Amino acid sequence: MNAILGLVYTKPSYIFLTTAIFFLLFIPLIIISEFLFFEPFVVFSIYPETVLSFSLIASLSIFSALAVSLNLYRVKLIKETRKIGSSIIGTMLGASAGACSCGPIAFSIITTFGTAGSIATSFLTIYEIPIRLTSIGILIAVIYVTTKSLSRECKVKS
């Protein structure tokens, strides 16, 4: 696994891609989850009660970035797109959990979809932690399977 990670991330383009995906997920998620505010001043705020939520957002962003970039490397290598779906589904699940809460997304969903929207946002808020843990689990599994198949495919190629 380490050898494969070393192989992929010696290329600057993949380091850049991973960093970009991380920030593309992490920044919107910490804004939506009310850790980072831009108005009226730029403020970052975290309380002991929200440390777990913040850690899960950070982990989710890291694992999503790794899973997507590894899969893109794999796509370039063998032109096969199968596992990207799992990474996107894992990322989607984790990103949607808790992101609704009391924020503008929840308000838009509830005012648009009424009771169904209300039930959906309540579910995503109540089960924020288990949903995020599940998606992190999916992403770890995707990373593991991808590195395994990459090491096998690299051996075959060499």
Place this chain on the structure above:
Amino acid sequence: MANIKNVAVVIAAVILVTAVTISFSSYVGEVEQMQQNRNVAPEKIMGAPVLGSETADITIIEVGDYQCHMCKLWFEKTRPDIIENYIDTGKANLIFIDMPFLGRDSTKASEATYCANDQGKYWEYHSKLFEYQQEIDDGWAKIERLSAIAFSLNLDMEEFNACLQDNHYYPQINLNKAKAVTDFGAKSTPTFVIINTSGDTQKIIGAQPYSSFEEVINSML
């Protein structure tokens, strides 16, 4: 099989893009609304109980939902410092405008605060709701529990229950909800609108820390 997976991936990507677009447009909308809502007159919020001096230089309007977790976080982490440094010193007062949208029990909880207000215990009841808050619609704000909270505050139960069951304050809560959206441009909870005697308005969106409020209020005093 591969086609089904490709379709699922495309659908997932479309949902993700839609969510980001909604979030971004909401943010832009809030900023635009904030520009439009400068100079909201304090008299527009009459009818809602005031915490602190009615003649204070600053009015802090909190738009909230009793089932909102971030409102509870603000209530526990930021509000005590605001009470100590601005409300108790007479520099500011606080008004809570209900925007019950998160669950079916939210409206009833808001109505209950106004029923408690009839007996002079609005803010005590308001505080109890945030103290007892649990998950959205898990039963913590059902009518029986709202009555139990009233009982713990020594309210006249006959009067309180009659008020709650008659939906006496339903129109008031609906009015508050409409005002929250139209007058204060709230699209999430908690949203705060801070107004001074000159009519200058500043908006703070979200459960921001005390430092944000301190900076805004001091700049408006």
